[in-house]
Every structure is written in structure tokens, then in C-alpha cells.
Amino acid sequence: MSLIEIAGLHKSFGSTEVLRGIDLAVASGEVVAIIGRSGSGKSTLLRCINGLESVDAGDITVAGEALGTGEARLRALRLKVGMIFQQFNLFPHKTAGQNVMLARQVVRGSPRAEAEALARRMLDRVGLGAKFDAYPAQLSGGQQQRVAIARALAMEPLALLCDEVTSALDPELVGEVLGVVRELAAEGMTLIMVTHEMAFAREVCDRVVFMHEGRVHEIGPPAEIFAEPRTPELRAFVARGH
Amino acid sequence: MTQFTFVDILTNLLWASRWTVLLSLAAFAGGGLLALGLLFAAIGRARWPGRLARLYVEIFQGTPLLMQLFLAFFGLGLLGIDVSPWLAACAALILWSAAFLVEIWRGCVMAIGRGQWEASAALGMGYAAQMRHVVLPQALRLAVPPTVGFSVQVVKGTALTSIIGFLELTKAGTVLSNASFQPFTVFGLVALIYFALCFPLSVGARRLERKLNVAH
Numbered sequence: 001m002s003l004i005e006i007a008g009l010h011k012s013f014g015s016t017e018v019l020r021g022i023d024l025a026v027a028s029g030e031v032v033a034i035i036g037r038s039g040s041g042k043s044t045l046l047r048c049i050n051g052l053e054s055v056d057a058g059d060i061t062v063a064g065e066a067l068g069t070g071e072a073r074l075r076a077l078r079l080k081v082g083m084i085f086q087q088f089n090l091f092p093h094k095t096a097g098q099n100v101m102l103a104r105q106v107v108r109g110s111p112r113a114e115a116e117a118l119a120r121r122m123l124d125r126v127g128l129g130a131k132f133d134a135y136p137a138q139l140s141g142g143q144q145q146r147v148a149i150a151r152a153l154a155m156e157p158l159a160l161l162c163d164e165v166t167s168a169l170d171p172e173l174v175g176e177v178l179g180v181v182r183e184l185a186a187e188g189m190t191l192i193m194v195t196h197e198m199a200f201a202r203e204v205c206d207r208v209v210f211m212h213e214g215r216v217h218e219i220g221p222p223a224e225i226f227a228e229p230r231t232p233e234l235r236a237f238v239a240r241g242h
Numbered sequence: 243m244t245q246f247t248f249v250d251i252l253t254n255l256l257w258a259s260r261w262t263v264l265l266s267l268a269a270f271a272g273g274g275l276l277a278l279g280l281l282f283a284a285i286g287r288a289r290w291p292g293r294l295a296r297l298y299v300e301i302f303q304g305t306p307l308l309m310q311l312f313l314a315f316f317g318l319g320l321l322g323i324d325v326s327p328w329l330a331a332c333a334a335l336i337l338w339s340a341a342f343l344v345e346i347w348r349g350c351v352m353a354i355g356r357g358q359w360e361a362s363a364a365l366g367m368g369y370a371a372q373m374r375h376v377v378l379p380q381a382l383r384l385a386v387p388p389t390v391g392f393s394v395q396v397v398k399g400t401a402l403t404s405i406i407g408f409l410e411l412t413k414a415g416t417v418l419s420n421a422s423f424q425p426f427t428v429f430g431l432v433a434l435i436y437f438a439l440c441f442p443l444s445v446g447a448r449r450l451e452r453k454l455n456v457a458h
């Protein structure tokens with residue numbers, strides 16, 4: 001059974017229909033890349049999956065439970081699906097360690113000592129064990145993004161949604177973040193990532209989703225998608241060397 | 243007719259300025275408390291409290307403080323409620339300060355970016371937890387300099403209460419100037435005392451602003 005199932009998902013902003021019927025199933029442990037032109041609805045799809053946007057029609061099921069509308073159900077969903085943002089969105093008034101500990105304490109109710117031990121483990125995991133007491137402003141973009149990953153991991157989600165997590169980084173910092181993502185994938189974490197890093201998608205992902213005008217236009221293993229695009233839209237997209 | 247020496251004038255003014263200080267403190271503290279209540283109405287999710295808070299702000303920012311003082315003093319008197327100038331001055335200044343403080347603070351809460359809300363929501367935090375652990379602590383830092391800055395407006399605002407006969411610094415100045423026939427000396431000193439009260443506040447506001455900017 002799939003961990004995340006999306007069926008007939010529609011979403012409009014005002015009169016513009018951004019998602020026009022998305023069907024997608026992601027198995028546990030699968031790594032899925034979402035590619036597509038700007039404005040094709042990639043971010044909106046991710047944001048619908050963890051309830052940051054309300055959906056107009058269709059079903060989203062995570063681990064067998066349907067996405068509801070009430071605040072309590074949304075919060076239950078978000079405990080299963082973590083999200084990493086392009087702009088990191090660390091809490092600037094808290095240290096790296098406190099960033100990782102906070103939700104653990106106030107959402108999961110973990111005692112302080114336990115949350116701290118977990119935070120140290122998670123920061124170690126992303127190679128930032130030494131930065132526990134550093135504030136986000138004292139960290140490089142790549143380090144901030146790794147803290148954001150540790151923060152999401154601390155909630156022990158079943159899946160992680162990554163929205164262009166390296167797009168805001170200087171080129172020389174991209175590698176360290178992708179390295180962490182690659183490790184997560186190797187450890188069996190379920191990942192859905194919107195990315196412009198085609199080489200990375202090809203290497204790490206099990207499947208690639210090409211979105212076009214709010215629909216899943218093509219889907220398949222990276223070798224097929226990049227080597228034998230079937231539609232002219234994907235061919236043009238791949239040819240442009242994204 | 244008595245002769246007023248410079249020292250007489252100065253001591254009288256200084257003595258009266260304690261009322262200016264007390265009134266400022268009362269207005270600022272009371273206004274702050276009221277503003278805090280209004281703030282939660284203004285930024286909360288419930289619709290009607292939000293509307294009422296906005297209406298409150300519109301009314302008290304959209305009318306002169308002087309009119310509010312008159313209404314508090316004479317208006318309540320007309321209703322048969324006997325109010326002393328002190329009470330009317332306090333009430334009007336508290337209501338007036340609250341309207342400005344709540345707008346300052348609301349702006350600080352609004353200044354916290356959408357990303358902070360979304361990141362904390364994505365971690366499973368509810369509205370109360372987001373407010374308490376993520377948004378308000380950051381908004382508080384932003385709020386300190388403009389809040390201290392506004393306290394200068396409160397101090398200067400107390401001068402208007404002289405018109406309803408509250409014997410603070412300005413009123414004392416008027417009385418002394420009439421009695422001593424030395425208006426220039428008297429009001430020169432009055433201005434100096436106001437400056438001595440306000441200057442440290444504005445310097446403090448600027449310092450805090452610089453300090454909090456660096457910390458970020």
C-alpha cells in the first residue's frame with residue numbers, strides 16, 4: 001500500500017486553476033522528484049500534501065488516513081509529513097539546538113532533556129553537532145538548511161517534502177545539503193522533492209514526476225524520463241537543460 | 243504682590259512636574275495593559291473582536307486627544323458622574339495611549355514573515371503555540387524601540403490635560419507665568435523640564451533599536 005495517495009486533486013487560486021486533477025501514489029521509502037516549469041504547480045502540490053493550502057477537490061491520504069480540514073486533523077497530518085522550505089525558515093530568535101527542540105517539546109510533549117538529546121543526535125546526523133548553540137544568523141545558508149532538515153527529522157515524520165531546498169543557496173553550498181538528502185534517501189526516508197537539480201534527481205530518485213499546467217504530464221523512472229521523454233513538453237523541458 | 247525669584251519658579255515647576263511624571267506612568271502602564279487585551283482581539287482569528295479592536299483604534303486615533311479629554315471631563319460630568327481632573331486625565335490618556343500602542347504592536351506581529359508561520363505549522367504547532375513560541379517573542383523585540391519612542395508622545399500628551407485644569411507642569415507654568423509676569427523664564431523652564439524628561443527616552447529608544455538590530 002502507498003504511504004501517500006493523491007487522487008483527483010484540484011486547487012484554484014481565485015479564478016486560476018493551478019492543480020487540475022493530480023493523481024499520484026508514493027510508496028514508503030520511495031524518493032520522488034517533481035520537475036516542471038515555473039508556475040506548473042509544484043510548490044502548490046507539496047503545500048496541499050501537508051495542508052498549508054486547502055484543497056478544492058480530491059483526496060489526499062497519508063498512511064491510510066484522509067486529510068481532514070479541522071485544525072486537529074491537520075496537525076496530526078503534519079506530524080506524519082515534514083516539510084523543508086526553500087528559504088529555510090529557521091526561528092531566528094532560537095539557537096540551532098532550540099530550533100530542533102521546540103516542536104518536540106511543545107507538540108510532542110517531550111521532556112527537555114530528552115528533546116535536547118534528540119536534537120543533538122539530529123544535528124550530528126546533518127553534520128552540525130558542533131553548532132548546537134549557534135543562532136541562525138551565525139550560520140551559512142547551507143548550514144541553516146541542514147538545521148531545518150534536522151528540525152523536521154526530530155519530529156520523526158514518515159515522509160519529508162522538500163521544496164527547492166537548494167535554490168536559495170550559493171552554488172558552493174548546494175553540495176552539502178544534497179549530501180544530507182542523499183543520505184536520508186539511502187536510509188529509506190520517503191522523500192518528495194521539487195528540484196531543479198536534474199543530475200541529483202537522476203542519481204537519487206526512484207521516480208520523476210514532470211508537471212505541466214497543473215497535471216502530472218509524465219511520470220517514470222529517471223532513466224526513462226530524461227532519456228526518452230514521450231511528450232513534446234517534457235522533451236522541450238529536458239532539452240533546455242534544467 | 244509677592245516677588246518670584248528664579249529659584250521659587252524652578253522649585254514650583256519641578257514640584258508640579260511630578261504630576262506629569264505620574265500621569266505619564268499611569269497612562270503608559272494602563273494604556274499598555276489595555277493595548278495588550280486589544281492586541282489579542284486584533285490579531286486573533288475571531289472576526290468580531292478584531293473588528294471592535296479596529297473600530298476602537300479608528301475612533302481614538304481619528305479624534306484629537308483634546309476632544310477626548312473634554313469628553314472624559316465634561317461629558318461624564320453631564321451624565322452626573324463627578325470626575326476629578328486627575329481621573330479624567332488618566333482615563334483619557336489611557337484610552338488614547340492604548341489605541342496607538344495596539345497599532346504599534348499589531349504592526350510588529352504582522353512584520354513576522356509568513357515563512358515563520360508556515361514552518362511552525364509544518365512542525366505541527368497550533369495557533370497558540372505558534373504565537374507563544376515563534377511569533378510573539380520575535381514581535382516583542384521589534385516592538386521595544388517604537389514603544390519606548392511612543393512614551394515620548396505620552397509625556398508630551400500630558401500637557402493637554404492642563405486645559406481641563408489638571409495641575410501638572412504646563413498648568414503650573416501658566417499659573418506661575420500669570421502670577422510672576424515672567425512668561426519667558428517660566429515657559430523656558432517648562433520646556434527644559436519636558437526636554438529633560440523626553441530626551442533620555444528618545445535616546446534610549448535609539449540605543450535599543452541599534453542593539454536589537456545587531457542581535458538579529
Ligand SMILES: Nc1ncnc2c1ncn2[C@@H]1O[C@H](COP(=O)(O)OP(=O)(O)OP(=O)(O)O)[C@@H](O)[C@H]1O
Binds near residue numbers: 013042043045
Ligand atoms: N497564494 C497564492 N495566491 C495566488 N496565486 C498563487 C498562490 N500561490 C501560487 N499561486 C499561483 O499558482 C501557480 C503555481 O504556483 P507554484 O508556486 O505552485 O508553482 P511552481 O511550480 O512551484 O513554480 P516555481 O518553479 O516558480 O516555484 C502560479 O501561477 C502562482 O502564481
Ligand SMILES: [Mg+2]
Binds near residue numbers: 043044164
Ligand atoms: Mg515553487
